Amino acid sequence: MRFDIGDNVSGQRPSWAKRGVIVQEREGAKAQGQLVVVATPLGNLGDISRRALEILESADVVYCEDTRHSNKLFSAYAIAVRSRLESLHEHNEASQCARIVERVRSGDTVVIISDAGTPGISDPGTRVVAAVAAAGLVVSTVPGPSAVIAALSVSGLDTERFVMEGFVPRKRGDREHLYEQWATETRTVIFYESPQRVATTLEELAQRFGSRRAAVARELTKLHEEVIRGTLADLAQQFLTREVLGEIVVVLEGAEPPSPVDEATLRDALLDQLASGASVRDAASFVAEELGVSRRSAYRLALELRDEQSH
Ligand code: SAM
Numbered sequence: 001m002r003f004d005i006g007d008n009v010s011g012q013r014p015s016w017a018k019r020g021v022i023v024q025e026r027e028g029a030k031a032q033g034q035l036v037v038v039a040t041p042l043g044n045l046g047d048i049s050r051r052a053l054e055i056l057e058s059a060d061v062v063y064c065e066d067t068r069h070s071n072k073l074f075s076a077y078a079i080a081v082r083s084r085l086e087s088l089h090e091h092n093e094a095s096q097c098a099r100i101v102e103r104v105r106s107g108d109t110v111v112i113i114s115d116a117g118t119p120g121i122s123d124p125g126t127r128v129v130a131a132v133a134a135a136g137l138v139v140s141t142v143p144g145p146s147a148v149i150a151a152l153s154v155s156g157l158d159t160e161r162f163v164m165e166g167f168v169p170r171k172r173g174d175r176e177h178l179y180e181q182w183a184t185e186t187r188t189v190i191f192y193e194s195p196q197r198v199a200t201t202l203e204e205l206a207q208r209f210g211s212r213r214a215a216v217a218r219e220l221t222k223l224h225e226e227v228i229r230g231t232l233a234d235l236a237q238q239f240l241t242r243e244v245l246g247e248i249v250v251v252l253e254g255a256e257p258p259s260p261v262d263e264a265t266l267r268d269a270l271l272d273q274l275a276s277g278a279s280v281r282d283a284a285s286f287v288a289e290e291l292g293v294s295r296r297s298a299y300r301l302a303l304e305l306r307d308e309q310s311h
Helices: 050-058 067-076 093-105 126-134 147-155 172-183 198-209 232-241 263-275 280-291 295-310
Strands: 034-038 061-064 085-087 109-112 138-142 162-167 188-193 213-218 226-231 248-252
Touching: 034 050, 034 093, 034 126, 050 109, 050 138, 061 067, 061 093, 067 085, 093 109, 093 126, 126 138, 147 188, 147 213, 147 226, 147 248, 172 198, 198 213, 198 232, 198 248, 213 232, 226 232, 263 280, 263 295, 280 295
Parallel strands: 034 109, 034 138, 061 085, 061 109, 162 188
Antiparallel strands: 188 248, 213 226, 213 248
16 A cells, blocks of 8 residues: 555544554653654655554654655644654764753653654754763654665665765765775675765776676656666666666675685695794785785694604
8 A cells, every 4th residue: 555645644643643552652751752763654654654654743852854854744643743843964973962951851651753864864863862861861763664775675785784874975986985885894884875976886896896786776666666677787787878867776696605615625725824934923924815814823824834854
């Protein structure tokens, strides 16, 4: 089912929206107050959770990034929040922290939401959470959508171990530095990208790791949702010629793990180094670096080899 803005503008509160039905207040939270980090939809308003609606209804204050944006959600669910709205964005987050801590300390339930997805994930919220937690106050979550997890889950790539890189930097030098790290990153890599830059980024990546697989997840949960999967070379080619609109997450397959080095290879390399006059320590460091094995195991074997030679 797809919910559109205005689907529920009757002003009637749905029967489940009674305080306490869905939101179970943490023991003592009301007396102490709490900060609640609430996830909101990425696009399809039907993805809001019941707990999220209930806490939005009952919170003493709701901090949001862009009130015009969040008003679409509030009006679709007839949540009367206007008099309880405050703003929280990247330019005022630092200055809002002290005020939010005071409100939580005074017993208020303070909700933070962002324009879409989970606050704090490439969005404001991290500093507020840190400040409230540092003050020894309760920080709670109403979890839900996040583009990073949504994209990973439909990418078809390994989900066992992954790393989130946020937005790819705009400066070429910074991007090059990141790509160097990705050359040996064996976990799945996820990053946010703008529609204007995605073709260039895919092209740069294809030049380095063309055969690695990737998925471009666009407009997830929205009318034009699509996930384009292929090698980086394929994707770079496709994106050269197509017009790209909307919101995008790129998921990139991790690098092949280095093949394990067998002991004979390690021994030979160490013997070569020792024969050329290197100390045990230098031989071990050099070979560990060259073959990608741990210094400790190279050092242990180099010691054994030296002892064998001296007998
Ligand atoms: N906090 C958000 C979250 O948890 O998903 C992310 C906020 S970040 C400022 C916004 C970026 O998330 C967009 O530029 C895009 O890369 C990605 N994004 C958000 N909604 C998306 C969607 N529906 N489909 C694909 N990517 C999306």
